[in-house]
Amino acid sequence: MSVTDDAIEAIKQMIVDGELGPGDRLPREADLAERLGLSRNSLREAVRALSLIHVxxxxRGDGTYVTSLEPSLLMDAMSFVVDFHRDDTVLQFLEARRIVEPAATEMAAVKMPMADIEDLGELLDSLGDNPTVDELVASDLEFHRRIxxxxxxxxxxSLVETLSGRTQRARTWRGLTQEGVVERTLGEHRAILQALIRRQPSVAGALATVHIAGVEQWLRATLVDET
Known part of the structure; x- marks a missing residue:
């Protein structure tokens, strides 16, 4: 189990034990980290992950609170974060994406209307320079769907959209836990866009392969660390 997962499990246990309930405020970060024997950084990452899914x-300026979700929903949401990357079936979807999506990208470099390609640029521009992880993942899904x-x-x-949707959770978790992933993803999207603009099918396909393989390689490494 990763350090961030340890922090998530610790917060979960506080709720299970009744120490924290919906609407309750978490102790100060420094105090909670010391009490749980965790680094402040790992605790901060856990809070970010759990706030992303509204647990x-x-x-700002007030503190961090448990949401008013029903306890059963609260536990389901935490399990969603902690357990998804222990299920290696998502690797099979990423492998399929890595095979199928570059072919679609190559075809798009030949057939996609230039107006639609230009719209992809506007989609990327709309994110700005510092998007949140959930904004990035939503844009990522739309970017690949359009291509x-x-x-x-x-x-x-249809096949690409199905495969892409089944890997959404892995991409979200990567964005939360891997340093520099936002900038890397934006850069890779820009490179694919340029290949589409220049009508370079082989280049676009190769860039798509590298882009998808990055998520797959990260998840493989994560699963190895978990064992």
Whole structure:
């Protein structure tokens, strides 16, 4: 189990034990980290992850609170974060993406209307320089969906969308826990976009392969660390 997972489990246990309930405020970060025997950084990452899925509510200048979710939903949400990357079936979806999506990207470099390619640039621009992880993942899903649609093959586009959606949680967790992933993802999207603009199918396909393989390699390393 990773250090961040340890922190998530510790917060979860406080709720299970009744020490924290919906609407309760968490102790000060320094105090809670010391009490749980965790670094402040790992505790901070856990809070970020749990706030992303609305288990915790971080109020600037006020503190961090447990949400008013029903206890059963609260536990399900925490399990969602902690358990998903222990299920290696997501690797099979990433492997399939790595095979299928570059082909769709190559086709899009030939068939996608230039107006639609330019719209991809506007999609990336709308994120700004410092998007949140959830904004990045939503944009990522839309970016790849549009490219697959641009392939001109409806069956292939549907397949890509299905595979992409099944790896969304892995991409979210990577964004939360891997340093520099936001900048790397934006840079890789920009490179793919340029290949589409220049009508370079082989380049676009290769860039898509590298882009998807990055998530797959990260998850493989994460699963090895968990064992």
């Amino acid at each position: 915790l509510d971080v109020r 697959a649609a641009g392939s001109g093959n409806a069956v292939l586009a």
